[in-house]
Amino acid sequence: MTSFDVDGLSVAVPCSSFHEIRKSGYEDKTQKKVSVRQEIRDGLKELKREIKNWTEEVKEGYTFDPITGMPLPGEVDKQWCFDQNTNFDDWVVTSDSDHNEGYSTSSLSISPTGKGLFSGNLSTQIIKDGKVKKAGYCNFKSIRPQKSFKRDSFHDWSGYTHLVMRVRGDGRSYMITLGTAGYFDVNWNDQFHFILYTRGGPHWQISKIPFSKFYMTSKGRIQDAQEPVPQNRITSFGITAGDKNNGPFRLEIDYIGLELDPSHTETSAYEQYKVPYFYAGY
Structure with a gap:
C-alpha cells in the first residue's frame, strides 16, 4: 500500500494501481461470474498445469543445442x-x-x-x-x-x-x-x-x-x-x-x-x- 495526502486527507492506494495496464481491444462483457470456491478449484488445476509447463521449459533449456537450432x-x-x-x-x-x-x-x-x-x-x-x-x-x-x-x-x-x-x-x-x-x-x-x-x-x-x-x-x-x-x-x-x-x-x-x-x-x-x-x- 502507498499513502499520500489529498486536501489534507490521507489516502491509501494499492501499489498495483500505479502499474499502467496494457489496454487493448474491447472489454469482454460475456465473461460469466463464478463462485469463490469454483475459482479456487480452477486455480489449483491451473497451477498443476503451469508447474508441468515450467518443468518442460527447464528440460528444454538443458537439452537445447544452439548448433542444430540455427536456421539453414x-x-x-x-x-x-x-x-x-x-x-x-x-x-x-x-x-x-x-x-x-x-x-x-x-x-x-x-x-x-x-x-x-x-x-x-x-x-x-x-x-x-x-x-x-x-x-x-x-x-x-x-x-x-x-x-x-x-x-x-x-x-x-x-x-x-x-x-x-x-x-x-x-x-x-x-x-x-x-x-x-x-x-x-x-x-x-x-x-x-x-x-x-x-x-x-x-x-x-x-x-x-x-x-x-x-x-x-x-x-x-x-x-x-x-x-x-x-x-x-x-x-x-x-x-x-x-x-x-x-x-x-x-x-x-x-x-x-x-x-x-x-x-x-x-x-x-x-x-x-x-x-x-x-x-x-x-
Whole structure:
C-alpha cells in the first residue's frame, strides 16, 4: 500500500494501481461470474498445469543445442501449418460486426482441401449510430505466446530474413500485420505491415516477403520515423481483409514460415530520418 495526502486527507492506494495496464481491444462483457470456491478449484488445476509447463521449459533449456537450432539458408522453417489437426483456439478472429461497428463477417476454418480457410463477407456499410465513421474489416491473428505461470513471451525470428507463405487467394489484397512489444508504453501500439497480393485462380502461390519491407505504424498511422522490425520481440501474426471492396472473400493458407537468405543484407527499405523539431511547434 502507498499513502499520500489529498486536501489534507490521507489516502491509501494499492501499489498495483500505479502499474499502467496494457489496454487493448474491447472489454469482454460475456465473461460469466463464478463462485469463490469454483475459482479456487480452477486455480489449483491451473497451477498443476503451469508447474508441468515450467518443468518442460527447464528440460528444454538443458537439452537445447544452439548448433542444430540455427536456421539453414534456403530452408523454410514452418511456424504454423493449417490442417485437420490445427488448434483454432490459438487464433482470434474478429470483424466490425463483432463490436456493432459494421456488417462484415468472417471465420477461420478448414477448407475442403484440408488447409486453412480465412473467409467471410466484407461490407463497408456504416451503422447509423452517429459514432461510427468507417467500416469494413475482417481479421485473424495468433495469440501471444506465453511461458509457464502466464509470463509473456515472444517469437524470436532474429535469425531469419524473410516471411514465407503458401496461399491460394481470390485476387484480393490482404494486409499482413506483425505485432511487437516495445520496452516502453509509448511503443505498445507499434505494428508492422505489408500487403499480401493474391493472384486468384486455382493455383497456389508462395509469397516470400523480406522483413525489411515491413513498414511501421502506431495506432493505425504510418510513422514518419520508420524503424526495422524488432524480430526478436514478435508477439503476434495476423492477416486483415479490408480493401473496401464489398462482397465475399476467400484466402486458403497452407503454412506460414520463415527463411534465411544470406544474400539479403537490407535492414530497412525505408528512409531513416528525424522530423525537424519545428514540425511539432518548437
